[in-house]
Amino acid sequence: MEKLVTFKGWLLPLALVFPQIVISAVFFFYPAGQAVWQSLFIPDPFGLSTKFVGLGNFEFLLTDEFYRASFLTSAVFSLLVTLVSMVPALFLAVMADRLIKGAGVYRTLLIWPYAVAPAVAGVLWLFMFNTRVGVVSWYLGQLGYDWNHVLNEAEAMGLVVVASGWGRVSYNFLFFFAALQAVPRSVIEAAAIDGASFWRRFFTIVLPLLSPTTFFLLVVNIVYAFFETFGVIHTITGGGPQQATTILVYKVFADGFVGQDLGSSAAQSVILLLLVGALTVVQFKFVEKRVHY
Amino acid sequence: MAESSHEPVPGMVEKRGRALWLTHALMIGGVLIVFFPIWLAFVASTVTQPEIVSPPMPLLPGGHFIENYTKALLSGVNVPVYTMLFNSLIMALGIAIGKIIISLLSAFAIVYFRFPGRIAFFWLIFITLMLPVEVRIVPTYEVIAGFGMLNSYGGLIFPLIASATATFLFRQFFMTIPDELAEAARVDGAGPMRFFIDIILPMSRTNIAALFVILFIYGWNQYLWPLLITTDVEMNTIVMGIKQMFPSGDDTADWPVIMATSILAMIPPVIIVISMQKLFIRGLVDSEK
Numbered sequence: 001m002e003k004l005v006t007f008k009g010w011l012l013p014l015a016l017v018f019p020q021i022v023i024s025a026v027f028f029f030y031p032a033g034q035a036v037w038q039s040l041f042i043p044d045p046f047g048l049s050t051k052f053v054g055l056g057n058f059e060f061l062l063t064d065e066f067y068r069a070s071f072l073t074s075a076v077f078s079l080l081v082t083l084v085s086m087v088p089a090l091f092l093a094v095m096a097d098r099l100i101k102g103a104g105v106y107r108t109l110l111i112w113p114y115a116v117a118p119a120v121a122g123v124l125w126l127f128m129f130n131t132r133v134g135v136v137s138w139y140l141g142q143l144g145y146d147w148n149h150v151l152n153e154a155e156a157m158g159l160v161v162v163a164s165g166w167g168r169v170s171y172n173f174l175f176f177f178a179a180l181q182a183v184p185r186s187v188i189e190a191a192a193i194d195g196a197s198f199w200r201r202f203f204t205i206v207l208p209l210l211s212p213t214t215f216f217l218l219v220v221n222i223v224y225a226f227f228e229t230f231g232v233i234h235t236i237t238g239g240g241p242q243q244a245t246t247i248l249v250y251k252v253f254a255d256g257f258v259g260q261d262l263g264s265s266a267a268q269s270v271i272l273l274l275l276v277g278a279l280t281v282v283q284f285k286f287v288e289k290r291v292h293y
Numbered sequence: 294m295a296e297s298s299h300e301p302v303p304g305m306v307e308k309r310g311r312a313l314w315l316t317h318a319l320m321i322g323g324v325l326i327v328f329f330p331i332w333l334a335f336v337a338s339t340v341t342q343p344e345i346v347s348p349p350m351p352l353l354p355g356g357h358f359i360e361n362y363t364k365a366l367l368s369g370v371n372v373p374v375y376t377m378l379f380n381s382l383i384m385a386l387g388i389a390i391g392k393i394i395i396s397l398l399s400a401f402a403i404v405y406f407r408f409p410g411r412i413a414f415f416w417l418i419f420i421t422l423m424l425p426v427e428v429r430i431v432p433t434y435e436v437i438a439g440f441g442m443l444n445s446y447g448g449l450i451f452p453l454i455a456s457a458t459a460t461f462l463f464r465q466f467f468m469t470i471p472d473e474l475a476e477a478a479r480v481d482g483a484g485p486m487r488f489f490i491d492i493i494l495p496m497s498r499t500n501i502a503a504l505f506v507i508l509f510i511y512g513w514n515q516y517l518w519p520l521l522i523t524t525d526v527e528m529n530t531i532v533m534g535i536k537q538m539f540p541s542g543d544d545t546a547d548w549p550v551i552m553a554t555s556i557l558a559m560i561p562p563v564i565i566v567i568s569m570q571k572l573f574i575r576g577l578v579d580s581e582k
C-alpha cells in the first residue's frame with residue numbers, strides 16, 4: 001500500500017528518519033552485529049586477546065549438556081506459563097461474558113496484575129512461598145506438606161511458572177473477553193433455542209470462533225515466557241536449584257555477566273536471535289491470515 | 294454491536310437467578326485469587342517485622358502503614374525509595390516520549406515522501422522489531438560503557454527506544470488518513486511540516502495516548518537492563534532496586550519496607566492502566582496486531 005499524494009524533496013524526509021536511524025544503528029545494529037562477531041571467537045582467560053574459532057562456540061553449545069538442559073527447561077517453562085495463564089483467563093472471560101452487568105467492574109479489577117512488573121511479581125510470590133515467613137508455605141506445612149523451592153527443583157519450577165503466568169492472566173483475559181464479546185449473539189441464541197447446553201455451545205460454537213485469538217495468544221505467551229520473564233527468575237530462584245530454572249535468556253546473562261564467557265554468551269544470543277526470528281515469522285504469517293479470516 | 298436491538302432470550306444465553314449468582318461467585322473467587330498476592334503485600338507493608346517473621350502473618354492490615362512507608366520512602370535499605378521512584382519516572386517517561394517522537398517523525402517520512410533508501414530503511418526498522426534487548430545485552434552493555442553512559446539516564450533510555458514497533462503503528466495509522474487532506478494542504482501551499490503539525494498530530498492524538506500508556510508501563514517495568522547498567526545505587530530504578538533490598542547473607546530481610554516498596558513500585562503503572570483503561574486496551578490490541 002502506498003500513498004498517492006506525497007510531498008516533494010528528500011532532504012527533509014532524511015532528516016526526519018535520521019534520529020531513528022542513528023539510535024537503531026548505535027544501540028541495535030552495531031550490538032547485534034557484535035553479538036554475531038563475538039560468537040566466532042574465544043577470548044583468553046585474561047581478556048587480552050581472542051582466538052577465532054569459527055562455529056566452534058555453536059558446536060560446543062549444541063553438544064553441551066547444560067545448554068541442552070536449558071533448552072528443555074525453557075520449553076517446559078514456556079509451555080507451562082502459557083497453560084497456567086491461558087486456561088484461567090479463558091474461564092474468567094467466559095464467566096464475565098455471561099454477565100449482563102458488572103463485567104466491566106471485574107475487568108477493571110483483573111487488569112491490575114498486568115501492570116505489575118515481572119520482577120515485582122517475583123517478589124510477591126517469593127514472599128508468599130518464602131520458606132521461613134511465607135504464608136502459603138506455612139499453611140502447606142500445617143497440612144503436612146513441606147514446601148521448599150530452594151531445594152526442590154519441581155517446586156522451584158512451579159513457583160516461577162505461577163509467578164510468571166499470574167500477570168499474563170490479565171492480558172489473556174482482555175483478549176479472550178474482547179473476542180467473546182465479538183461472537184454474534186444470534187448464533188449463540190439459535191443454538192440455545194435448539195436446546196444446546198451452555199458447555200455444548202461453548203465447545204462446538206464459541207471455542208472454534210475463538211481459535212484465531214487462541215492461536216495468537218499462544219505465540220505471544222510463548223514469546224513472553226522466553227524473553228520477558230528474566231525478572232521473575234532472577235528474583236525468585238536465580239536459575240537454581242542447580243540449573244532447574246535456568247531458561248535460555250537467564251543463561252545468556254549468567255554466562256555473559258557472571259561467568260564472563262563472552263564467546264559462549266554471544267553464540268547463545270545468536271541462537272536466541274534465530275529463535276525470535278522464527279517466532280516472529282510465525283506470528284506475522286498468522287496475522288496475515290487473520291486479516292482474511 | 295449490530296445485534297443490540299435484538300432482545301436476548303431470557304435465561305438462555307445470559308444467566309439469570311441462581312446461575313447468575315453462581316457466575317458472580319465464580320468471578321469473585323477468581324478476582325480474589327488473582328488479587329491475593331497484591332493484598333498480602335499490602336498487609337505486610339502495614340505490620341511490623343516481628344509479626345511477619347513469626348508465621349503465620351496476619352491477613353488483615355495493621356496500623357504501621359505510615360511508619361513503614363515513611364521509612365521506605367525516606368531511607369529505604371540501600372537508597373531512599375523516592376530516589377528510585379524518580380529514576381523510574383525519568384526512565385519510563387524518556388522511553389515513552391522518546392520513542393513516540395522519533396517514531397512519529399520517521400513514520401511521517403516513510404508515508405508521505407519518496408526518498409532514496411526509503412525501502413531499505415523500512416526493512417531495517419522491520420528487523421528491529423524482532424530482537425528484544427535481553428538477547429543482545431552483552432554487546433549493548435559494551436556500547437553504553439564505551440560511551441561512558443553507565444549510570445546515566447541516557448544509558449537507561451536509548452537502548453530501549455531502538456525498536457520500531459511504534460513506527461509501524463504510526464505508519465499503519467497514517468495510511469488510513471484520507472489523501473484529500475494532504476492534497477488540500479498542498480493546494481493551500483502548506484509545507485509538509487505545517488501539514489504534519491496542523492493535521493497529522495491532532496489526528497493522531499488517541500493513538501499517541503494509547504501508545505504512551507503501553508510504553509510507559511514497558512519502561513517502568515524494565516528489570517534486566519537497569520540491573521546491568523546502574524551500578525551506582527543513586528541511579529537504581531525501583532523495579533530493580535527491590536531485589537537489591539534483600540540481604541545477601543543470612544540476615545532477615547526487612548519485609549515491611551520491602552513490601553511497602555513493592556506496593557509503591559506498582560502504583561504508578563496500575564493508576565495509569567486503570568484510569569486510562571479504554572486507551573490501554575486499545576493500545577494493547579493495536580500494538581500486538
